[in-house]
Amino acid sequence: MGRALKFLTTGAFACVICACSQNGAEAQSTPEKPEQKTTNEIQANWTVDSSASVLGFMGSQGGEEFEGRFKNFDASIKFDPEDLQNTNVVVTIDMASVDAGDAERNEALPGKEWFAVKPFPNAVFTSTSIKHTGGNSYEASGELTLKDISRAVDLPFELKIDGDTAEMSGSTLIDRTDFQVGTGMWKSEDWVAHKVKINVKITAARK
Secondary structure (H helix, E strand, O other): OHHHHHHHHHHOOOOOOOOOOOOOHHHHHHOOOOOOOHHHHHHEEEEOOHHOOOOOOOEOOOEEEEEEEEOOOEEEOOOOOOHHHOOOEEEEEEEHEEEOHHHHHHHHHHOOOOOOOOOOOEEEEEEEEEEEEEOEEEEEEEEEEEEEEEEEEEEEEEEEOOOOEEEEEEEEEEHHHHOOOOOHHHHHOOOOEEEEEEEEEEEEEOO
């Protein structure tokens, strides 16, 4: 379908990461939002190995799946499986570092109809709680902020800790329209599905 279809596929995202039912305009009109912690405010006890970690996504264009990833992101992690109440995670994503596997998609993604990286260079996921769901399974609940729109998300994940090395992997679905990703003529899911799967794989070393 040519260049237009490739532009359509740029609606995929998002961290991080289940979507709320409010639209983006309602989120922006909310008078108060919970205060988010920054990476500098977290007393992290794990260091992420960026070369062995991936923050990716999977979308659907015309019924065909495609994958992408964010090459640059920073995660500040304070985690103790024996003290989950004092666990904190903040992930900051450089939205301009997206690689959607195609030069034309990569050129279009930073634009105002998609990620609008000039006014909103970063997306941030901040955990509010992490619970153990059995065995190596956990679930992180938190808030994802993209284009200054915040939504509650839940991320189920598997975690293995071997000595001073931790490996986690998880995935969840978000709705791109909840963050006004893909506006105007791109809002319809005639070509690009609204649902986007977020895939996270992190390898970290204990400090």
